[in-house]
Amino acid sequence: EAGVTQFPSHSVIEKGQTVTLRCDPISGHDNLYWYRRVMGKEIKFLLHFVKESKQDESGMPNNRFLAERTGGTYSTLKVQPAELEDSGVYFCASSQVGTGGFNEQFFGPGTRLTVL
């Protein structure tokens, strides 16, 4: 079974440009999450989709970040315009719908974003 995939694996852009990251969750997983790890810091939650709906976007840093999950399948995370502090590794994760208790979140390999 295919795991969570992310594209691109690396992206180098200049400050002020736009970048769109893509995540394909494990087939059948309704829950999709975005996390980010900035250099030297811990991984931080960005947001959580259940199917196409944003369940929790409390971790989104500001309105330069826009996440979508049209049709409840893959998701995109757009950063526009990118700033230097946006550099880091963006992880996507997915999990099944819970029937009680915590369902393991499976992570993709991440997109390493560098803003120059």
Added chain:
Amino acid sequence: RKEVEQDPGPFNVPEGATVAFNCTYSNSASQSFFWYRQDCRKEPKLLMSVYSSGNEDGRFTAQLNRASQYISLLIRDSKLSDSATYLCVVNMESNYQLIWGAGTKLIIKP
């Protein structure tokens, strides 16, 4: 204060030794606890959940102390392949957010 605190290490340990990591969390409402493992430039992967009664999975033992808000991971008979960063993670029952420590780096030496 960070929500989840870990000693960043690195812990340099000879192969075959036993090593223990600790982690503290600040929010007493935390309900679920985990250890994730992350290899260099890879994604984090769940190593084990941590239960109140403590749990063991092969060479790995996890303990939770709710009163002290403290989680531990013990690795026995360490292998070279155990070299990685170990991330302490907590979750509130109210949402699905995972709250991460910055990780403890472990290096197993032959």
